[in-house]
Amino acid sequence: MRYLGLDLGTKTLGVAISDPLGLIASTLTVIRHNEEYDKLITEIEKIVNEKKVNVIVLGFPKNMNNTIGERAEITLKFKDNLEKQLNIPVYLQDERLTTRQAENILIKNDTSRKKRKKVIDKLAATIILQSYLEREGK
Numbered sequence: 001m002r003y004l005g006l007d008l009g010t011k012t013l014g015v016a017i018s019d020p021l022g023l024i025a026s027t028l029t030v031i032r033h034n035e036e037y038d039k040l041i042t043e044i045e046k047i048v049n050e051k052k053v054n055v056i057v058l059g060f061p062k063n064m065n066n067t068i069g070e071r072a073e074i075t076l077k078f079k080d081n082l083e084k085q086l087n088i089p090v091y092l093q094d095e096r097l098t099t100r101q102a103e104n105i106l107i108k109n110d111t112s113r114k115k116r117k118k119v120i121d122k123l124a125a126t127i128i129l130q131s132y133l134e135r136e137g138k
Contacts, residue, residue, distance in 0.1 A: 004053045005129025014121030016129045025129035027122040059095030059128040093132040098124045
């Protein structure tokens with residue numbers, strides 16, 4: 001069972017993928033989208049078909065007080081569109097603080113600020129996916 005992890009931002013989508021057994025998440029890519037969600041779904045579909053993905057795990061940006069804001073509403077709509085177009089299950093994974101976790105990892109590894117900007121979204125997607133895999137006991 002192969003999983004794809006997604007971190008949907010306002011301008012970019014971080015993408016991570018699991019190993020074929022669905023145990024370990026790895027960074028894959030960052031896709032720039034500028035809120036062109038239909039084109040973004042087409043890009044995701046290419047990855048799903050190429051990598052033979054069975055399940056998508058989408059980061060769900062709840063507010064710190066557990067409420068659902070504007071970004072979460074956009075994410076829910078994106079989830080529905082993904083499921084309709086790709087015909088595979090899409091699960092939500094709480095993504096609060098994942099970007100901060102990713103940034104802390106990169107800083108700890110002495111990654112330059114310029115390089116951090118390029119990789120932070122796919123690292124956040126990896127954290128989202130790995131959290132899901134661990135929660136589900138994969």
